[in-house]
Amino acid sequence: MDLLRRRSSGELAEIFGADLLPVDRRSRIHRFREVARRAVAGLSDGDRSLLEAYAAGVNSGLASLGASPFEYLVLRAEGKPWLPEDTILVLLAMFMELNDQEGRHESDLGLMRDVLPAPLFAFLAPMGTEWDAPVVGAAVTQPAIPGAEVLDLRTTTAAAGNRSAPPFRPEISVLHQVEGSNNWAVAGSLTTNGGALLANDMHLGLSIPNTWYRASIAWPGEGSDPAHSITGVTLPGAPVLVAGSNTHVAWGYTNSYGDWTDLVVLEDDPNDHGAYLTPDGPKKIESHEEILHVHGGPDEKLVVESTIWGPILDKDHLGRRRVMRWTAHDVHGINIGMGRMETARTLEEAFDAAHRAGVPPQNCVVAEASGRIGWTIMGAIPRRAGFDGTFPESWADGTRRWDGWLDPAEYPRIVDPAGGRIWSANARVVDGAMLRAIGDGGYDLGARARQIRDDLSALPKARPGDLMKIQLDDRALFLQRWRDLLLAELTPAAIEGHPRRRELREVAEAWGAEASTGSAGYRMVRAFRQFLSRDVMDALTAPCSRADKRFSVGEITQAEGPVWALLAARPPHLLDPRYRSWSDQILAAADEVSDYYKDAPLASMTWGERNRVHVEHPVMGGIPIIGSWFSMPVEPLPGDVDMPRVQGLDFGASERMVVAPGHEEEGLFHMPAGQCANPLSPHFGDGHAAWARGLPTPFLPGPAASTLTLRPSS
Numbered sequence: 001m002d003l004l005r006r007r008s009s010g011e012l013a014e015i016f017g018a019d020l021l022p023v024d025r026r027s028r029i030h031r032f033r034e035v036a037r038r039a040v041a042g043l044s045d046g047d048r049s050l051l052e053a054y055a056a057g058v059n060s061g062l063a064s065l066g067a068s069p070f071e072y073l074v075l076r077a078e079g080k081p082w083l084p085e086d087t088i089l090v091l092l093a094m095f096m097e098l099n100d101q102e103g104r105h106e107s108d109l110g111l112m113r114d115v116l117p118a119p120l121f122a123f124l125a126p127m128g129t130e131w132d133a134p135v136v137g138a139a140v141t142q143p144a145i146p147g148a149e150v151l152d153l154r155t156t157t158a159a160a161g162n163r164s165a166p167p168f169r170p171e172i173s174v175l176h177q178v179e180g181s182n183n184w185a186v187a188g189s190l191t192t193n194g195g196a197l198l199a200n201d202m203h204l205g206l207s208i209p210n211t212w213y214r215a216s217i218a219w220p221g222e223g224s225d226p227a228h229s230i231t232g233v234t235l236p237g238a239p240v241l242v243a244g245s246n247t248h249v250a251w252g253y254t255n256s257y258g259d260w261t262d263l264v265v266l267e268d269d270p271n272d273h274g275a276y277l278t279p280d281g282p283k284k285i286e287s288h289e290e291i292l293h294v295h296g297g298p299d300e301k302l303v304v305e306s307t308i309w310g311p312i313l314d315k316d317h318l319g320r321r322r323v324m325r326w327t328a329h330d331v332h333g334i335n336i337g338m339g340r341m342e343t344a345r346t347l348e349e350a351f352d353a354a355h356r357a358g359v360p361p362q363n364c365v366v367a368e369a370s371g372r373i374g375w376t377i378m379g380a381i382p383r384r385a386g387f388d389g390t391f392p393e394s395w396a397d398g399t400r401r402w403d404g405w406l407d408p409a410e411y412p413r414i415v416d417p418a419g420g421r422i423w424s425a426n427a428r429v430v431d432g433a434m435l436r437a438i439g440d441g442g443y444d445l446g447a448r449a450r451q452i453r454d455d456l457s458a459l460p461k462a463r464p465g466d467l468m469k470i471q472l473d474d475r476a477l478f479l480q481r482w483r484d485l486l487l488a489e490l491t492p493a494a495i496e497g498h499p500r501r502r503e504l505r506e507v508a509e510a511w512g513a514e515a516s517t518g519s520a521g522y523r524m525v526r527a528f529r530q531f532l533s534r535d536v537m538d539a540l541t542a543p544c545s546r547a548d549k550r551f552s553v554g555e556i557t558q559a560e561g562p563v564w565a566l567l568a569a570r571p572p573h574l575l576d577p578r579y580r581s582w583s584d585q586i587l588a589a590a591d592e593v594s595d596y597y598k599d600a601p602l603a604s605m606t607w608g609e610r611n612r613v614h615v616e617h618p619v620m621g622g623i624p625i626i627g628s629w630f631s632m633p634v635e636p637l638p639g640d641v642d643m644p645r646v647q648g649l650d651f652g653a654s655e656r657m658v659v660a661p662g663h664e665e666e667g668l669f670h671m672p673a674g675q676c677a678n679p680l681s682p683h684f685g686d687g688h689a690a691w692a693r694g695l696p697t698p699f700l701p702g703p704a705a706s707t708l709t710l711r712p713s714s
Contacts, residue, residue, distance in 0.1 A: 001058075001090065001237040002079060003618065008092040009033045014293040015077040021292060021300060027096070028290045029304055029311050030329065036088035039334045039358075047336055051084035054239040058082035060713065071619045077295055088334060090237035091359060095328040097204070098255045098360040103263045103313060103324055103392075105442040108544070108555040110263070110391040111317055115543045119146040124540060127440055128428055129561035131478070133450035135375065135414055135422055137431030142561045148573035153539060170530035170596065171523075171610055180426030180444055181254035182471065182644055183363065184452060186462045187420035188371020195660040196367035199467040200243055200252025201653040201670075203646045208617040208630060209677035211654045214669075215241065216701050230342050231664060231700060233655055233671075240339035243657070245699075248345040248369050250661040251354075253362040254424045256377055259439025260361055262384075262402075263392035264309045264323040265316070276321075278308060279398030285312070309395060317548040322392060325402060327361065332405055333380035334358040347374045347415065354378035355408035361438075363424040369662035375422045375429065376413040381406040381437060389439045412437055421456045425449035425644075442557045447478035447642045455644070464658040464668050465696060471656050472694045473644040474515045476522055482529045483508055483521070485567065489586045500594035500602075501587075507602045515643060517608025517636040524593055524602060526640070531596075532589035533563045539576040608636030613692070614650055615673050629679045632672070632688050656691070659699050667699025 006012045010028030012020040040048060059081045072079055100106070112121050128140030181202040188194045204211050212233035221227045232244015243252045269275035269282040276283060285305050292300040305312040306323075313324045327333035335358035344350040350366045354376055361379030368374075385403040387393055393400050412434035414422060426444035428435065455470040456462075490505040504524060511521020537553040544551040553559060566574060570582040579585040597605045616622070617630035639647030646652055652672070659667035670691040676683040690697045 001082070001086075004093040004237055005086040005089040008089045008096055009036075010290070010292065013295065015072075015075050015295050017295045018297050021294065024292050025302055026102070028292065028302055029313065030101075030326075031288060031290070031304060031306075031311065032089060032092045032328075033085065035329060035331070035334070036085040036092065039088045039331045040085050042331045043335060048084065050239055050336070051087050054087065055082045055084050074619060074623070075295070087238050087336065090235060091334060091336075092328055094235070095326075095360045099260050099326065099328065100441060101261075101326075103261055103322075104550070104552070105555050105557075106259075106261065106263050106390070106392060107316065108551055111544050111548055111551055112541065113391055114317070115547050116541070117146065117150045119144075119150045120540065124537075124559070124562050125556055126558050126561050128443065128446060129558050131450055131560065132428055132446035133423075133453045134428050134430055134446075135417060135424075136429070136434065139446070140561075142565050145565060145569055145571055145574070151540075152573040153575060153577050154573060168531070168534055170527040180257070182423075182425045182448070182452060182646070183252040183254050183365045184421065184423035184456060184467070185365050185367045185373040186456065186459070186467070187373050187416065190420045190459070191371075191462045191660065193660060193663055193666070194371060195369055195663050196250075196371050196373050197462055197464065197467060197658065197660045198245070198250040198252055198365065198367035199471060199658045200365070201471050201646075201656040202243070202253060203652055204654040206613070206615045206650050206652055206654065206672050208615060208621070208632070208673045209236075210671055210673045211235070212242070212671065214671060214675055217241070228343060232657070238336065240336055241342050242338070243655075245659045245661045245664055245667070246342055246344065247662050247664065249341075249347065249350045250367045250659045251341055251350060251364060252657070253364055253378065255426055256361050256363045256438065257426050257441045257443045258361055258377065258381075259389045259441040260327045260382075261441070262325040262389050263313070264307075264325055265392050265394045266307065266312070266321040266323060267394050267396040268321075276307060277396040279396070279401075283308060316392065327380050327382060330380070332358070338378065347372050350374075351376050351411070351413060352408060355411045363429060365422055365424060367661060369660075372416055373420070373422050374413060374415045375424065376411055377438060381411065384439075388436070406437065410437070421453070423449060423452045423456060425452055442555065444557060445560050445642065448644060448646070451475070451477055452644055464660070464666055467658045468656065468668050468694075468696060470644055471653070471658075474638040474640070475643060476511075476514050476525075476640070478642040479522070479525050479529065480513065481564075483511055483525045485586065486525060486528050486590060489583055490590065494587055500598075501590060503602045504590055504594055514638070515607055515611075515640040515645070515647075516638050517611065518606050520603050520606045523605055523607045523610060524597075527593045527596060528589055531592040532567075532586060533559060535576060535585065535589060536563050536566060540574065606636075607638070611636055611638070611640070611647065612649065613637045613647065613652070615688070617677070632685055635692060637692060653691070657699060664700050665698075668696045669699040670694075670697065
């Protein structure tokens, strides 16, 4: 809880020291503690009283401790009392986790538009690819390959590339990847018990304690109001159930990757550099002095400049100052309204709660006990006027602006689709007017969503165990064509006299078609795609890298489309001039793989040898000898980013749940690290082994093993 509030408020250095000052500076630009105070002041009396009561309970608990928590003893720091605004800061920490807080996606698109020929930009930055699998709409057709009259790399120095960049590490510097989650719902007509089924696994960084805290809460009704029972996960620091079931509806989320930020290009007042142009005439830039406290060192002063649209963030490749406009800066977009999901009894009531909630906008999927299912966006949606938010723009003349917020009746939604299935996996979910309302904040490649869709379509009647099996699907369907490409180029002639190429071919032939721990072939094919994609994109975007060293092809989240189109057509004029043919470039990427893993036989370099998951305490885990006490066992796990089972070294499913509202006793649940973060407790790590091995465990708690009774002080 303390780390979350300090992360968003820019107060980490106060307990960790000067090493965290760079992180604090980036956070403090947004002045989120001031935003949180304004948000609390704007809450309804009931919601504000809830936060005040919650803060009082937290502080009472802290006061009852016999000693400071061990983290503070190790850091030689002291905890601070919890304030109502700190709950809002916890929510703002999730905005920072789930939104593009530095505007890099929009910035890089604007840079590409400015320095690349228009047909090349359109080709390299499509909204989607043939992998798209939206619930509403179709896959995107890849724009045409630009002709030699647009760009000919054989006659230009434009392909010099970003050769001064740090060495590329294909297992860390992953291209075209977004962080996100999976969820889906199956209508009652397609389940064995006739009730709708919901599945949700939210992908986040893994640590001890886990992001979520399990809870099952029951309370009596009043008057005609029936008794309530809710089960799911809470976010420590916020007194609401984030995702779960209340016996009437079940709900879960994935990050939407809609467009929730805009970069506003400031136009300086020609008569006053300290002022900028607005629709109401020139205005002075506001300056705010922020004090960053540093544990064991002197305080630091940071001057934050802001405008009517938001804080000044940076300068672009032309030296123009830019401001960030973000839903997280506006109190309309921040509240604890998601707690109203706890008492929703119908799909419509759940949607109403979602549309009024102030959270990072999410794909909200809801299942109703009657068998109905639906999708919508939870969180505030800005109403853009005069532009679509794709590129940084000036708002000085008022023709481009945020014109308030969408009303609940205007929100995109899908209710009871004909196929009886809804799914989301951080890729595009809809098209048309609904997509225009949401925008594009850098959607994920649709490969994961497509695999989920196809897995669901293969189920005639769904049970909870069937949906958890989909959550654990680690088949590498997306990489199949990359393996075929590699094998097609590793011909007998190509491997003659090249023992490492021969070894690579043998490993790729035996790859197993899944991200299993024992597969060396999967690891090699994955690295091959990374090296080749990087090389192809670097040659075509070299002017961007020269114009702004911050440019990253990793922000081109749909780069799979243009890269594969080039590899299929192999146009000579878009070949990196370092190579005589596309086959030469493909083989060069294969050699990069062999060279990267030169220290051992390729067959020994299995995916499990790399994908060793380490879940540790952020403070205690790095301490020699005792750090292992605060960590889960380091172990190889299957899964990766472009398949339902998302798994990285310290990233993956922060929970898995499958539940039918009204049939919670049949539900399933997983959570890494377990409920208790105290290594001296016999319950430390409970449930982690089941999460790691994919073993089904109940959604509902079992019989009480111990009881803690809380009594009011008065």
